[in-house]
Amino acid sequence: MSDALQDILVTPAEMAAIDQDAARSGIDSFSLMRSAGMAVSAAALRLFPAARRFAVLCGPGNNGGDGYVAAAALARCGANVVVFALGDPAMLKGDAAHARNACTLETGAIAAYEPQSGDVVVDALFGAGLSRDLPDEARTIVERVNESGLPVLAVDLPSGIDGHSGEVRGASFIAAHTVTFMAAKPGHLLMPGRARTGTLEVFDIGIPARLVTARSGDLRVNTPAIWKRHAACLDPGTHKYKRGHLAVLSGGQMSTGATRLSAAAGLRAGAGLVTLASPADALGVNASHLTAVMLKEIRNAADLADWLKDKRLNAFVLGPGFGVGKKARDFTLMLCDRALVLDADGMTSFQQGRKELFEVIAASGGEVVLTPHEGEFARLFSEIAADGALSKIEKAQAAAKLSHAVIVYKGPDTVIAAPSGRAVVNANAPPWLATAGSGDVLAGIIGAHLAQGMPAFEAAAAAVWRHGETAIRAGRTATAETLVENIPPLA
Numbered sequence: 325m326s327d328a329l330q331d332i333l334v335t336p337a338e339m340a341a342i343d344q345d346a347a348r349s350g351i352d353s354f355s356l357m358r359s360a361g362m363a364v365s366a367a368a369l370r371l372f373p374a375a376r377r378f379a380v381l382c383g384p385g386n387n388g389g390d391g392y393v394a395a396a397a398l399a400r401c402g403a404n405v406v407v408f409a410l411g412d413p414a415m416l417k418g419d420a421a422h423a424r425n426a427c428t429l430e431t432g433a434i435a436a437y438e439p440q441s442g443d444v445v446v447d448a449l450f451g452a453g454l455s456r457d458l459p460d461e462a463r464t465i466v467e468r469v470n471e472s473g474l475p476v477l478a479v480d481l482p483s484g485i486d487g488h489s490g491e492v493r494g495a496s497f498i499a500a501h502t503v504t505f506m507a508a509k510p511g512h513l514l515m516p517g518r519a520r521t522g523t524l525e526v527f528d529i530g531i532p533a534r535l536v537t538a539r540s541g542d543l544r545v546n547t548p549a550i551w552k553r554h555a556a557c558l559d560p561g562t563h564k565y566k567r568g569h570l571a572v573l574s575g576g577q578m579s580t581g582a583t584r585l586s587a588a589a590g591l592r593a594g595a596g597l598v599t600l601a602s603p604a605d606a607l608g609v610n611a612s613h614l615t616a617v618m619l620k621e622i623r624n625a626a627d628l629a630d631w632l633k634d635k636r637l638n639a640f641v642l643g644p645g646f647g648v649g650k651k652a653r654d655f656t657l658m659l660c661d662r663a664l665v666l667d668a669d670g671m672t673s674f675q676q677g678r679k680e681l682f683e684v685i686a687a688s689g690g691e692v693v694l695t696p697h698e699g700e701f702a703r704l705f706s707e708i709a710a711d712g713a714l715s716k717i718e719k720a721q722a723a724a725k726l727s728h729a730v731i732v733y734k735g736p737d738t739v740i741a742a743p744s745g746r747a748v749v750n751a752n753a754p755p756w757l758a759t760a761g762s763g764d765v766l767a768g769i770i771g772a773h774l775a776q777g778m779p780a781f782e783a784a785a786a787a788v789w790r791h792g793e794t795a796i797r798a799g800r801t802a803t804a805e806t807l808v809e810n811i812p813p814l815a
């Protein structure tokens with residue numbers, strides 16, 4: 325696999341255009357199908373050496389074509405193979421018809437497939453060309469196979485998963501492994517597609533990388549390659565002020581835990597100084613729990629304005645445990661010209677009146693990161709959330725454009741998007757990261773990166789990735805406190 329394609333995400337529409345470009349450039353399209361089918365048969369033999377029988381289910385398009393190539397190759401290797409077709413194989417066209425004609429195995433109608441113990445199902449029904457819900461006949465087989473619990477090897481995508489959005493179109497296979505071609509698709513990483521893809525193998529079938537990159541947009545998997553250039557300057561030997569001063573704004577005395585988590589995470593993640601800005605009633609409880617994090621009394625907007633005269637205060641976290649209301653709105657609007665992570669209550673405070681927030685962000689020239697989970701996203705960006713035609717990536721991109729802020733749209737498939745349209749999908753977070761207080765820790769890590777001078781998009785992407793690594797280190801029994809202790813070095 326070419327390095328240039330390592331982290332790229334390509335939508336099905338872009339992939340179709342790449343196919344056409346490849347054909348136009350003189351590449352034999354059937355040779356691509358042969359490579360694809362051979363890769364599937366190799367994966368089948370490698371992953372399921374004890375299979376008693378491979379049941380190859382072939383659909384009406386080129387995904388089915390890959391299936392016929394794979395079936396023939398498996399049979400040539402001496403495997404026991406049965407082939408079933410959705411629709412009339414005589415209706416196949418082009419490369420798929422060629423592949424079918426070259427496969428001498430008898431082909432049954434799909435309804436006749438009865439799962440047997442020892443079967444491995446090779447799913448070549450639909451791939452990138454799926455454009456609507458699965459037809460009933462396919463649905464019946466998908467449900468029969470899913471109920472059987474047999475392992476499924478998916479060709480390109482588990483049939484029924486929309487490669488653009490990751491949504492289930494009526495029903496879908498739950499694959500143990502998926503072999504896709506040239507580049508991963510959004511549907512492999514976005515939920516629920518991600519949970520149904522199994523392990524993902526991206527196989528290079530020989531389309532030149534330049535044809536792929538020419539059509540692909542600014543969409544990537546979130547890996548260190550995205551932000552490592554900006555992380556390299558985070559040298560632990562730097563004078564502490566160069567590592568920035570992060571301020572976390574605390575809520576009242578009954579809700580201080582969340583902000584202390586953010587502050588502790590900010591310190592651990594590398595901010596030079598961290599101060600918890602606390603209202604008077606919470607000073608006592610905050611003081612009794614803090615050591616390395618400093619404490620400052622900030623009662624109201626006038627106090628904050630006075631404190632902001634210190635220009636070394638360069639990054640802020642506002643939201644965890646802060647409380648929803650006018651104070652949150654007033655404070656936020658004063659902080660937009662620095663670097664600000666607006667989380668939880670901070671965002672919810674602008675459910676009505678978001679226009680003012682977005683205008684201030686646009687005018688301020690600061691680095692603002694909004695970190696909504698699904699519920700918060702629906703509250704702040706209701707019309708975008710309700711648009712069923714948009715994938716999670718497109719929703720995050722639309723929200724970033726509207727708000728002029730970097731959006732961290734959280735979930736098991738967190739998407740980070742910039743107002744420019746640039747976006748990455750995170751893929752390293754284990755399921756146990758969804759623990760109480762986990763979002764507060766993330767806000768603190770983003771704040772630490774901002775304090776150290778990383779641009780907002782890279783700061784957010786690096787923090788989301790680091791948060792995922794943190795959870796892996798902390799293990800399955802992770803709590804917010806053990807997450808903080810396990811934040812790994814970034815650079």
Ligand SMILES: NC(=O)C1=CN([C@@H]2O[C@H](COP(=O)(O)OP(=O)(O)OC[C@H]3O[C@@H](n4cnc5c(N)ncnc54)[C@H](O)[C@@H]3O)[C@@H](O)[C@H]2O)[C@@H](O)CC1
Pocket residue numbers: 339343356357360383384385386387388389390449450451452453454455456457458459479480481505529531
């Ligand atoms: N990307 C590439 O460069 C290559 C792609 N290949 C394969 O080609 C596949 C894409 O082929 P196609 O574009 O033919 O698409 P598919 O084989 O995924 O789908 C077949 C056709 O079924 C129809 N269809 C879509 N949704 C349907 C539904 N719910 N019910 C009934 N019919 C439906 C559409 O007209 C679609 O073109 C990829 O998934 C991959 O497996 C390979 O052959 C090798 C080269």
Ligand SMILES: [K+]
Pocket residue numbers: 387447448449450451478479480481482483
């Ligand atoms: K498939």
